[in-house]
Amino acid sequence: MYKGWLPALAGAAAMLAQTPHPQSTKYGVGRAATPEEIGAWDISIAPDGTGLPEGSGTPAQGKDVYASKCAKCHGGQGQGGDEGPLVGGKGTLASAKPLKTVGSYWPYATTLFDYVRRAMPYKQPGTLTTNQVYAVSAYVLFLNGIIPETAVLDAKSLPQVKMPNRNGFVGDPRPDVGPKRAAK
Numbered sequence: 001m002y003k004g005w006l007p008a009l010a011g012a013a014a015m016l017a018q019t020p021h022p023q024s025t026k027y028g029v030g031r032a033a034t035p036e037e038i039g040a041w042d043i044s045i046a047p048d049g050t051g052l053p054e055g056s057g058t059p060a061q062g063k064d065v066y067a068s069k070c071a072k073c074h075g076g077q078g079q080g081g082d083e084g085p086l087v088g089g090k091g092t093l094a095s096a097k098p099l100k101t102v103g104s105y106w107p108y109a110t111t112l113f114d115y116v117r118r119a120m121p122y123k124q125p126g127t128l129t130t131n132q133v134y135a136v137s138a139y140v141l142f143l144n145g146i147i148p149e150t151a152v153l154d155a156k157s158l159p160q161v162k163m164p165n166r167n168g169f170v171g172d173p174r175p176d177v178g179p180k181r182a183a184k
């Protein structure tokens with residue numbers, strides 16, 4: 001029963017081996033990713049804003065983006081609908097019924113940009129322009145009462161937005177992770 005696919009596999013391996021690249025010498029397969037291919041995946045934004053792209057947006061600009069691309073799932077005011085809420089829950093974290101939202105729980109505003117850009121709208125991720133991501137992030141922060149309606153969010157101002165739960169997290173005290181580990 002194995003006789004059929006073993007030669008087929010060997011044939012496939014031989015085909016792959018015909019397109020070597022500098023880093024493939026070890027296994028003899030694949031090719032180096034192009035800078036463009038790496039760039040398309042290399043979109044992580046650090047908590048301090050490192051990696052934020054050029055562009056900007058205001059809550060007023062984000063209102064329309066939100067209404068047409070987010071409200072259906074997250075509710076007209078971010079209160080939740082078919083999917084979870086993005087707004088509210090402030091002050092509930094220590095209660096018997098904590099409501100974790102962007103406003104009540106997330107420690108960094110920069111994460112909102114990163115998350116929306118990479119994952120939303122849920123069924124069409126990656127379709128928003130940079131300015132739309134800034135704008136709709138601004139609108140969600142505005143709905144949470146964190147920034148005024150006139151605030152302009154960009155690579156400089158977004159990291160400065162102070163989230164209500166910024167200090168609600170504790171560090172990991174284990175010695176084998178984090179900076180202590182890295183210093184070794």
Ligand code: HEC
Binds near residue numbers: 112
């Ligand atoms: C088709 C429904 C749908 C649409 C449209 C949609 N979302 Fe979502 N959203 C989801 C789902 C489902 C999740 C949870 C995903 C998960 O946990 O993996 C989510 C999660 C989120 C979260 C994380 C919430 C949290 O606290 O964990 C944010 C922020 C968010 N969406 C923002 C947006 C924004 C902004 C838009 C519009 C640009 C949008 N979403 C459009 C379905 C949707």
